Amino acid sequence: xxxxxxxxxxxDNTHRFVQRLGLAELGLTAHRIPLRPSEPRLSVExxxxxxxxxxxxxxxxxxxxxxxxxxxxxxxNRSLIRGVIAAGNTNFGSTYxxxxxxxxxxxxxxxxxxxxxxxxxxxxxRVRDGLGRFWQRQSQVPA
Amino acid sequence: MSPTGKIKLISSVQAINWNRVPxxxxxxxxxxxxxxxxxxxxxxxxxxxxxxxxxxxDEKTLTMRVFTGLTLLDTIQxxxxxxxxxxxxxxxxxxxxxxxxxxxxxxHAKSYSSIFSTLCSTQQIDEAFxxxxxxxxxxxxxxxxxxxxxxxxxxxxxxxSTLLESFLFYSGFYLPMYWSSRAKLTNTADVIRLIIRDExxxxxxxxxKFQKGLEKLSSEERDELKAYTFxxxxxxxxxxxxxxxxxxxxxxxxxxxxxxxRYNANKALMNLGYEALFPKDETDVNPxxxxxxxxxxxxxxxxxxxxxxxxxxxxxxxxxxDDWDF
Numbered sequence: 001x002x003x004x005x006x007x008x009x010x011x012d013n014t015h016r017f018v019q020r021l022g023l024a025e026l027g028l029t030a031h032r033i034p035l036r037p038s039e040p041r042l043s044v045e046x047x048x049x050x051x052x053x054x055x056x057x058x059x060x061x062x063x064x065x066x067x068x069x070x071x072x073x074x075x076x077n078r079s080l081i082r083g084v085i086a087a088g089n090t091n092f093g094s095t096y097x098x099x100x101x102x103x104x105x106x107x108x109x110x111x112x113x114x115x116x117x118x119x120x121x122x123x124x125x126r127v128r129d130g131l132g133r134f135w136q137r138q139s140q141v142p143a
Numbered sequence: 144m145s146p147t148g149k150i151k152l153i154s155s156v157q158a159i160n161w162n163r164v165p166x167x168x169x170x171x172x173x174x175x176x177x178x179x180x181x182x183x184x185x186x187x188x189x190x191x192x193x194x195x196x197x198x199x200x201d202e203k204t205l206t207m208r209v210f211t212g213l214t215l216l217d218t219i220q221x222x223x224x225x226x227x228x229x230x231x232x233x234x235x236x237x238x239x240x241x242x243x244x245x246x247x248x249x250x251h252a253k254s255y256s257s258i259f260s261t262l263c264s265t266q267q268i269d270e271a272f273x274x275x276x277x278x279x280x281x282x283x284x285x286x287x288x289x290x291x292x293x294x295x296x297x298x299x300x301x302x303x304s305t306l307l308e309s310f311l312f313y314s315g316f317y318l319p320m321y322w323s324s325r326a327k328l329t330n331t332a333d334v335i336r337l338i339i340r341d342e343x344x345x346x347x348x349x350x351x352k353f354q355k356g357l358e359k360l361s362s363e364e365r366d367e368l369k370a371y372t373f374x375x376x377x378x379x380x381x382x383x384x385x386x387x388x389x390x391x392x393x394x395x396x397x398x399x400x401x402x403x404x405r406y407n408a409n410k411a412l413m414n415l416g417y418e419a420l421f422p423k424d425e426t427d428v429n430p431x432x433x434x435x436x437x438x439x440x441x442x443x444x445x446x447x448x449x450x451x452x453x454x455x456x457x458x459x460x461x462x463x464x465d466d467w468d469f
Contacts, residue, residue, distance in 0.1 A: 010168055011351050013413075055175075083446070089410070090437040091343030093336050097439060114444035117413040122423045130447025 002135045005044060006051035007033040007068045014053045014087055017119045021128050028131065033071045042071060047082045047138065049112065049131060054088035054099040063098040072107070082138060083112040085127060090116060159235040169236035172348045176243045179344070181337050183254035188261045191330045195262045201393060206318060207263060207271035208390060212281050213315040214255040216307060219285055221248030223292050224304050228349065231297035237352065244345050251338045258331055280386035284311060287379060301353040302372050302415060306379060309346035309411035314387045317400045317432065324431040332435065339436070350414030372415060380408060402428050
């Protein structure tokens with residue numbers, strides 16, 4: 001079953017966004033990348049879209065949370081990524097949602113959507129509809 | 144501060160141990176804030192002198208009034224707002240983060256003076272400060288926030304502080320972004336962008352601590368604080384609209400600024416964990432302003448709403464491999 005893989009810090013901002021998508025109704029599952037090294041590593045078995053918050057800073061270094069880097073450093077996990085959605089804040093200027101640019105470039109997958117903070121109701125609607133269509137199209141592509 | 148006006152001091156002091164941090168967010172935000180440290184003297188604002196001289200007298204006056212208004216807010220946040228949060232802190236690490244926030248707000252306040260002294264005459268500066276002292280809506284904005292900083296509710300203080308950091312500054316921040324979009328005062332805009340970046344971390348952190356505080360309350364108490372937050376937001380919004388009219392009616396930008404206000408009001412609410420209030424068609428910020436704020440923001444990152452025939456791969460950006468192994 002296709003899925004969404006996401007990371008969220010203790011602020012739970014991205015977690016709440018993913019909850020609001022109502023993925024189960026679309027037949028999709030959600031998997032959270034663990035926050036702490038002491039937790040079991042996440043290993044995925046099906047294609048997924050990654051939802052990643054951008055860690056804001058002055059430059060691009062550290063924009064992708066280290067837990068997400070660790071997850072993607074696993075070649076098997078990396079082979080199953082099909083797209084990326086990034087969260088951020090335009091206050092960070094040129095590094096707004098930089099995590100999306102970095103993951104899309106590194107993994108060669110489309111940068112599907114960018115949203116700010118918790119995402120607005122409009123963001124939730126567009127991502128929900130978009131993911132439904134995206135996975136429908138993906139299922140028609142031979143593996 | 145306590146209702147008697149005396150500053151409440153923390154009851155006991157414990158030596159801070161950064162090797163045992165109960166809330167990892169404290170260490171993360173500390174690292175981000177210190178990593179983002181900057182000083183206005185490093186930005187070559189004097190390169191803006193020729194550009195400043197192209198502005199009309201009205202435009203110069205507007206710009207100086209905007210900056211004195213921002214100076215007032217940063218002064219409040221540096222000497223009262225962020226400091227008033229310290230006694231409410233749960234851990235010594237949270238206290239340390241507030242001291243960093245307070246200091247940076249003082250850096251922000253000073254940076255406007257640094258811009259003034261580079262671009263304007265003493266007489267112009269004095270007149271702008273006098274205007275800000277006499278403008279009712281600016282003073283009222285300060286009074287509303289100060290009332291909550293003096294109050295006895297730690298969580299209400301955090302609401303007021305987050306609204307200040309994430310909403311009240313933006314009637315002012317609009318103008319340097321506007322000038323920058325027209326290739327004017329671009330070095331000054333660089334200073335303001337550094338301030339804007341700091342305020343994002345401040346609003347995020349204080350909003351996060353507010354939400355942690357909410358977790359300990361009953362659902363009735365949480366409902367009451369939510370109602371309070373929206374009431375305060377509306378009160379400040381009404382005042383902000385009038386303040387915006389005072390400043391921008393003369394140059395015909397008021398409606399454009401209001402969109403920016405509502406867009407940022409939504410972000411302030413999100414920092415506090417609430418859903419955005421203003422709908423999309425009331426927050427469609429002028430793309431030139433958004434682009435001056437963040438050059439990435441107007442790129443089309445909505446693959447979903449495309450026809451679906453084009454399979455756009457992320458543009459190959461050069462990335463540093465420091466934190467990226469594969």
